[in-house]
Amino acid sequence: MAEQEEHPKTDQHANVLIIAGSETDANIYYASRFLAPDPFIYLQVHGKSLLLMSDLEVDRARAQSTVDQVLPYSEYEAKTKISGLAAPSLTDVLHVLMAEHAVSEWVVPANFPLRHADQLRKLGHTLITKNEPFFEQRSLKTPQEVDAIRQAQIAVEAALDSTLDLLRQSEIKDGLLLLGGEALTSESVRRHLDLALMKKGCIAQHTIVSCGVDACDPHNEGSGPLRANQSIIFDIFPRSNETRYHADMTRTVVKGKAPDTIKRLYDTVLEGQLLGIQQVKSGANGKDIHQSIMNYFEERGYQTGLIDGRMQGFFHGTGHGIGLDIHEPPRISRVDHLLQEGEVVTVEPGLYYPKIGAVRIEDMVLVEKEGCRNLTTYPKFLELD
Amino acid sequence: MAEQEEHPKTDQHANVLIIAGSETDANIYYASRFLAPDPFIYLQVHGKSLLLMSDLEVDRARAQSTVDQVLPYSEYEAKTKISGLAAPSLTDVLHVLMAEHAVSEWVVPANFPLRHADQLRKLGHTLITKNEPFFEQRSLKTPQEVDAIRQAQIAVEAALDSTLDLLRQSEIKDGLLLLGGEALTSESVRRHLDLALMKKGCIAQHTIVSCGVDACDPHNEGSGPLRANQSIIFDIFPRSNETRYHADMTRTVVKGKAPDTIKRLYDTVLEGQLLGIQQVKSGANGKDIHQSIMNYFEERGYQTGLIDGRMQGFFHGTGHGIGLDIHEPPRISRVDHLLQEGEVVTVEPGLYYPKIGAVRIEDMVLVEKEGCRNLTTYPKFLELD
Numbered sequence: 001m002a003e004q005e006e007h008p009k010t011d012q013h014a015n016v017l018i019i020a021g022s023e024t025d026a027n028i029y030y031a032s033r034f035l036a037p038d039p040f041i042y043l044q045v046h047g048k049s050l051l052l053m054s055d056l057e058v059d060r061a062r063a064q065s066t067v068d069q070v071l072p073y074s075e076y077e078a079k080t081k082i083s084g085l086a087a088p089s090l091t092d093v094l095h096v097l098m099a100e101h102a103v104s105e106w107v108v109p110a111n112f113p114l115r116h117a118d119q120l121r122k123l124g125h126t127l128i129t130k131n132e133p134f135f136e137q138r139s140l141k142t143p144q145e146v147d148a149i150r151q152a153q154i155a156v157e158a159a160l161d162s163t164l165d166l167l168r169q170s171e172i173k174d175g176l177l178l179l180g181g182e183a184l185t186s187e188s189v190r191r192h193l194d195l196a197l198m199k200k201g202c203i204a205q206h207t208i209v210s211c212g213v214d215a216c217d218p219h220n221e222g223s224g225p226l227r228a229n230q231s232i233i234f235d236i237f238p239r240s241n242e243t244r245y246h247a248d249m250t251r252t253v254v255k256g257k258a259p260d261t262i263k264r265l266y267d268t269v270l271e272g273q274l275l276g277i278q279q280v281k282s283g284a285n286g287k288d289i290h291q292s293i294m295n296y297f298e299e300r301g302y303q304t305g306l307i308d309g310r311m312q313g314f315f316h317g318t319g320h321g322i323g324l325d326i327h328e329p330p331r332i333s334r335v336d337h338l339l340q341e342g343e344v345v346t347v348e349p350g351l352y353y354p355k356i357g358a359v360r361i362e363d364m365v366l367v368e369k370e371g372c373r374n375l376t377t378y379p380k381f382l383e384l385d
Numbered sequence: 386m387a388e389q390e391e392h393p394k395t396d397q398h399a400n401v402l403i404i405a406g407s408e409t410d411a412n413i414y415y416a417s418r419f420l421a422p423d424p425f426i427y428l429q430v431h432g433k434s435l436l437l438m439s440d441l442e443v444d445r446a447r448a449q450s451t452v453d454q455v456l457p458y459s460e461y462e463a464k465t466k467i468s469g470l471a472a473p474s475l476t477d478v479l480h481v482l483m484a485e486h487a488v489s490e491w492v493v494p495a496n497f498p499l500r501h502a503d504q505l506r507k508l509g510h511t512l513i514t515k516n517e518p519f520f521e522q523r524s525l526k527t528p529q530e531v532d533a534i535r536q537a538q539i540a541v542e543a544a545l546d547s548t549l550d551l552l553r554q555s556e557i558k559d560g561l562l563l564l565g566g567e568a569l570t571s572e573s574v575r576r577h578l579d580l581a582l583m584k585k586g587c588i589a590q591h592t593i594v595s596c597g598v599d600a601c602d603p604h605n606e607g608s609g610p611l612r613a614n615q616s617i618i619f620d621i622f623p624r625s626n627e628t629r630y631h632a633d634m635t636r637t638v639v640k641g642k643a644p645d646t647i648k649r650l651y652d653t654v655l656e657g658q659l660l661g662i663q664q665v666k667s668g669a670n671g672k673d674i675h676q677s678i679m680n681y682f683e684e685r686g687y688q689t690g691l692i693d694g695r696m697q698g699f700f701h702g703t704g705h706g707i708g709l710d711i712h713e714p715p716r717i718s719r720v721d722h723l724l725q726e727g728e729v730v731t732v733e734p735g736l737y738y739p740k741i742g743a744v745r746i747e748d749m750v751l752v753e754k755e756g757c758r759n760l761t762t763y764p765k766f767l768e769l770d
Contacts (some may be wrong), residue, residue: 023590024409036604037591037604037711038712054695055700055701056603056604056696056700056701057604058696059602059695060602060604060605061698063602087704110498110499110500111496111498111499111500112498112500113495113496113497114493114495114496114497114498114499114502114512114514114516115497115516116495117497117499117502119512127499129499129503131406131498131500139501140428145686183494191583191584194583195583195584198576198579198580199576203588205408205588205589205626206420206422216439217444217445217448219422219441219442219445220445241590258405261466273410274561309664310444310445311444312438315440315441316440316441326422327423371461374736
């Protein structure tokens, strides 16, 4: 079994193997720019990129992918049969192709499928896993990639704007938000948001519209009637259908009057977020940024930890990279990471106390040499006018 | 390194380990019924199911998942540190939990991440991969699962119906389909379909609306103006937001007058499809069903293979299982598979000839003891009235 190596460089000199479906695996999509529902095979060998594709996909792959060459699986399957195997497995067929290139050492992603790995190792191949970012350049966004993210963000901002208009137009009655005689709910507002996003070419899943105690669980999507005078979190993170890049934004609002406890919570989170954004620049350590926000919250009297048997305070990371995946390297968290020019990261501290409410505020920023560019232009306010 | 075993049973006596994100990995979702964007850890140990969850997700997992116990990752991380590791990896932490249960042999899915596997093996664990279906019972749908698929299918049929109305209402001018002065395109019609699906609680991606030569590539999504007197393929396969189960249906239509060549192609595919459906029952071999359709097409003079440098004829499988994944076991294809009562499979032969056009017709059927139940109720017709 190959020894682990911490960071082999996935450069032109490494021979790379990925087996995955590009619908769910952003690395193989990044490498091939080819979308297919079922797993396929990508190789980078002697500096050349190859796909080995089923008959069903071979012509489409030739037309759509960016690799140097698309090879038909059936052709290599036939060669494998000639070599004496009646019912060759995928790895048997791949082995024949690999032998043609006289390569037996491969860098593979950390999530490379174990069964294929075991079979290839039995056939004499050495597989070395490499952690994310598998392709370093995936973290460093090109101007085109930044533009794709910004385009998705424009859709997010328009969708939130039209959604907050619903809340603005609603009337408060018995603590509920009534519009056209119906109470606005997490579900109905989420549907409005997701439809608005789809009309702008974005697919949203698990959009968070959560209110009150629900929102104190950061990944709770929210359910039931929205309530006046409580904080409502909108966390919106769709993918563009056209480019497959994501945007990600969170805003917290109150319909009606925000109690002082929520106002103070909001101001603290906003100050914490600005403190974070202010420190983002090439060379800054994400761990320091995260810790400084944590410290600021504690100075303001907001403790983090297990309280009454549940996690309260600020118990998630400050931010994450974004691109073809909604969560991708780097993290701004408890772990060391020196930010690099070209990374796009979220900055999204939050504070969660079931007895008060929840506040999270999130922007996306592009790391630059001397600071960062905020890709989010939506205003920040607590009470709806 | 553990030897491969072909089919260990993932029953109550096997100790099972999965590390995956449930948004993209249906096995961990099936086992936990818990949705989270980032990878988490599922164990089945001594007949008990466990999740090891980050602080961020632990409370939500306790509320939403169906496992016996949810353990906080941070608690085991602290234990690992006490044992002397300053910066324990995920597998170090998992190893401490595994040691508490005195288990070191694990059945894992074929797609188990290689890096974690290598690390666990180094720590003395034996990992045995098991091919799909990892959980045999996932292929055998319960009445609730069949109902979830059928509910998604109802949305598909309503969405296609309203979409075909657009084509019905359109006027033919210069070979294009004009509606309100605009030419209907693959893109505009797909947008209509996807919005109709979303309004019914389904998420569609890569819906196929392809016309003419585009449609001769079975996974081409289609682009540009739809044309009169050519075959147009609609392949619709969304997932229900609520249940996460999929439906999948394909219909082929012509606006205007279908040429005789397309009519004959359509009749042949339809006959082939009915021939397939007729053979579906418990114990039937999928390979025989696939071959009989292939034979029928050849009898009717429709050859399959490389013609003028591209694949033509019937060059994909007859069908696939469907459920939490759009493509899941079993396949009805060149490979042996004895159908079992409770499987839900598509039957979707197609014929593709750039000089004629493309036809594919797809229903979903539930395998029964003496036949099958068609879960698709949408009519089949070629020309729009």
